[in-house]
Amino acid sequence: MDLTWVEISESALAHNLKTFRKLVGKDVVLAPAVKANAYGHGLLECARIFEKNGADYLCVNALFEAVVLREAGIKIPLLIIGYTPLSDLADLPTNTELVVYNLETVETLGKIGKKVGIHLKIETGNHRQGIELTDLPDFIRQLQQHPNLILKGVSTHFANLEDRINHEYALYQLKEFNKAVHELERSGHAPHYRHCANTAAAILLPEAHFNFVRTGIGNYGLWPSEKTEMAAKRANIGIDLKPALTWKTVVAQIKEVKKGALVGYGCTHEMPYNGRIAVLPVGYYDGFVRLLSSRGSVLIHGKKAPVIGRVCMNMIMADVTDIPNVKLEDEVVLIGKQKNEEISAEAIGEQSQTINYEVTTRINERIPRIVK
Ligand SMILES: Cc1ncc(COP(=O)(O)O)c(C=O)c1O
Structure with missing residues (x-):
């Protein structure tokens, strides 16, 4: 007998995923974040439930999580959104893409020679991961030299959407993101996927859905913050999340x-x-x-x-x-x-x-x- 255990409701996880599907529509890629042991809910357990219930991708933080999921038979594409050390880039499991924001990563991956899908991460105001707009041409040049790197997506991440009722800063970030997208389009390297929506953006900012959303906490039935919940109520966005x-x-x-x-x-x-x-x-x-x-x-x-x-x-x-x-x-x-x-x-x-x-x-x- 276990002294302590965590019960996860499959029906709640399925319900929450369906809620996001309804919110973003059938043509938008749903890529639930299962990093950090699926927000403590159990990496494999949740990945299996999300895959079974129509998730298109899964977002993990690190390579080891991608390896665990592939070895356990998860089939849908995986996107690593954290940092992958240069020395580990040769070990990416099949159908595993990664977010890229360092030229060193592009160069190392390029030399490895394996085909790999990458998603550029753009710095728009979070000052965490991301490529400065002014550095984007260097990345484009590097990518041109490595045809094995398939530019699948361009992304960014909001800094304070869940901390504010007023979404001015997020809208500024969205503008900066769109500039990067236009720059990529102009250079003839427009990737198919564009993504920046976390849970709060999926709920509150339809213009941030593009064609790919990376919802995390909402999939587990939790609101990103009281402010997000209040803003959704005010905007008459009636969504019912079930804690799992x-x-x-x-x-x-x-x-x-x-x-x-x-x-x-x-x-x-x-x-x-x-x-x-x-x-x-x-x-x-x-x-x-x-x-x-x-x-x-x-x-x-x-x-x-x-x-x-x-x-x-x-x-x-x-x-x-x-x-x-x-x-x-x-x-x-x-x-x-x-x-x-x-x-x-x-x-x-x-x-x-x-x-x-x-x-x-x-x-x-x-x-x-x-x-x-
Ligand atoms: C890059 C990135 N995308 C998406 C998410 C999901 O965010 P949330 O759990 O607020 O939906 C996170 C979570 O921290 C993240 O770091």
Whole structure:
């Protein structure tokens, strides 16, 4: 028996993918991001479900993820959107394309001589990855020297779409992106695919769909931010995303604790009454972060039980004084729904000073993902 496990709802993942299909139309490539262990949901499990339900491509961050997916029999094209070291470029699995923004990458790939699809990444204002517009002619010249490199796409990434109600900066980035596209067209190197849409853009900016979208968090049923959700509501974009992940554990010990007893490392929690606590076998090693000490809560018997004292490496303590009949090995929900209560990734994000993206991706990869 596992001490802790993550349940993934196949119907929720399928529903979310269908929602994006409806939003962007049948002619736009749907390329869900499965990087970071599919945002903590399980790389292979989610890739299989997305492929089965009509994803056209999958976006991964790194070569190792592409290798895992190919070895497991995933057939659809893969796009590596992170950095691939020059020394690893010879090892790209079949039907694996990559985003390119360094001349060194073009040169090394060109010399390897294998046919490979590449997507240029344009710097439009994120200042993360990307080719400056002024450097684009150099890339075009390099590409002309390497006919084995097939220019399949041109892309960019928005900096602050989910942080703003006003999308001025994203629209500026879109303009810069269009300049790059025109430059490529003028030089006779217009790639077929144009892409810049993450989840927020897929929902809020139809003009950013082009013919390829790289949605991430929305596929898992989570909104990129409250602002994105509000903006969608205001614009009457009625989309219903279904969270796909439930993180569970079991009660490992029940303990009667007297008023005044000190709970956990640092003796930070003093029991305010004679009560009962449940010890749960998860801790910060598993991804239940220490910032949730005396802040977070868990669900037992459909009720919220506050986390008391410090989160330990492998254990936490919850106050179950108000929840009758809690027994050893009763099921506990750490993220998700139980009866009528819910602890969302967003709520945990707020309690631990981060965002839902980080909450789900930090769930330790070793914890089993079970598709339900
Ligand atoms: C380059 C790129 N494209 C697409 C995405 C997907 O973004 P989101 O999860 O906000 O949809 C990410 C995520 O970080 C990204 O880095």
